Amino acid sequence: RDLSTDEKIAELLELGCERFDLPVGMLTRKREEAFEITKMRGSHPDLDEGTLTPPLTDNYCRRVVDTGSTVTVSDAGAAGWDGDALYHEFGLECYVGVQLTVDDNPYGTICFTDLSPRDVEFTESEETFLELMGQCVSYELERNHREAELEQKNDRLESFASMLAHELRNPVAIGQIYSQQLPDEADSEAVEYVTDAFDRIEDMVDVLLILTRGRDAISERIPVDLADVARTVWDTVESPDATLDTDLDRTIQADETYVRHLFRNLLENAVEHGGSDVTVTVGDLDDGFYVADDGAGIPPEDRDAVFDEGYTTAAGNGGTGLGLAFVEKLTDVYEWDVTVTESEAGGARFEFRNVT
Secondary structure, eight states: OOOOHHHHHHHHHHHHHHHHTOSEEEEEEEOSSSEEEEEEESOOSSOOTTOBOSOGGGSHHHHHHHHTSOEEESOTTTTTOTTSHHHHTTOOOEEEEEEEEETTEEEEEEEEEESSOOSSOOOHHHHHHHHHHHHHHHHHHHHHHHHHHHHHHHHHHHHHHHHHHHHHHHHHHHHHHHHHTSOTTSOHHHHHHHHHHHHHHHHHHHHHHHHHHGGGGOOOOEEEEHHHHHHHHHTTSSOTTOEEEEEOOOEEEEOHHHHHHHHHHHHHHHHHHHOTTOEEEEEEETTEEEEEESSSOOOGGGTTGGGSTTOOSOGGGTOOSOHHHHHHHHHHHTTOEEEEEEOTTSSEEEEEESOO
């Protein structure tokens, strides 16, 4: 069963109550001056979820955190623990607890207790059982903590990416407009370089948004002819000796801007790694399309890694390692499947399936 953390803890508390034959099980969290009961099984006249126990200097849970080990007492009064606040304020006659940790720091305890003394001492096997239970709960708490940290980092990254995209688009748009209005006597090659630079910045903004925002970056889907987009992108690829063959007739519902970026990354990647005279083929599959070349290909052991952000074999030529990461992210957004294999000519072949 796929249980939530709360459900798992509830089941562990129930299991512990049965195993130790004690009616109350609690998960506590160490606060600045007390322990807070965050989860509880069973009932007590004065204790419930949200209750703060007496100060850290005077309760059973404090002993657990201080020692970092399992603490047990079957008859607190007989053991001389009658000065403990949980004994004289809440009447807890027996107790067994173990420390929980998150990031190797004390988090709190998982413990079991009763208003009456226990007839027998806690055994070594019961202590081992509780320690294993503590490890399970600590693992769940640690996982939740890391997931929450990751979500916060992703939120901050998405916010930064959106801000950066907004700040870049306006000056880029202005630069593109002015570059188109330069006088005819201006250096045509320099103008081309400037225009291309602005276009590439705009492309990088779009790639950044997909990598950070995913589905939220996609605008309304429209019919997109894949062959037309591939040919349009090919016209911008600087490799006059390379050849593009298009053998597909497929129109999909997508954001044309991002489909154009997908083909740009794949076609430029083929030229960069396949050679200036490479032949690239864009063709049909039963449920999608492929982009293949007759270059050197990608070794089997590297075919998964090529989609990792930052992975590049062309860092010396300005490679960022984001192109194929963008390709995979876009396929995730559209719920396509992408795989890398070997083309019939021995080069690289990217297959996209489940494409609609």
